[in-house]
Amino acid sequence: MGEVREAVAALLGRPDISKRGRLVRKVGDKGAFTSLRDAEKLGSKRSLMIMGVDDLAPVAGNKPSLNRALALSLQKALHASFTEDGFQSRLQEIQKKAKSPAEF
Numbered sequence: 001m002g003e004v005r006e007a008v009a010a011l012l013g014r015p016d017i018s019k020r021g022r023l024v025r026k027v028g029d030k031g032a033f034t035s036l037r038d039a040e041k042l043g044s045k046r047s048l049m050i051m052g053v054d055d056l057a058p059v060a061g062n063k064p065s066l067n068r069a070l071a072l073s074l075q076k077a078l079h080a081s082f083t084e085d086g087f088q089s090r091l092q093e094i095q096k097k098a099k100s101p102a103e104f
Contacts, residue, residue: 002038
């Protein structure tokens with residue numbers, strides 16, 4: 001998770017996010033949160049919460065260079081690569097060797 005936090009800070013040009021921000025998950029049903037360890041793997045998580053910073057606005061003049069057209073193009077290229085037989089075979093090998101889904 002440390003790498004995810006660093007990537008967000010770099011993308012937004014906000015070093016304060018890597019210093020003060022904490023990636024968290026909700027625990028229980030009373031609104032409590034616990035921090036995710038830096039060494040914890042992203043695994044199947046697709047939604048994250050960050051605490052400790054006021055906002056996630058990029059620094060003025062530091063507009064992310066990824067626009068919608070580029071994002072869609074990257075998504076199509078990744079989808080094409082991930083559906084290739086060679087990739088799928090290798091993925092199945094890795095999944096068989098892993099003790100839990102979080103290991104890959």
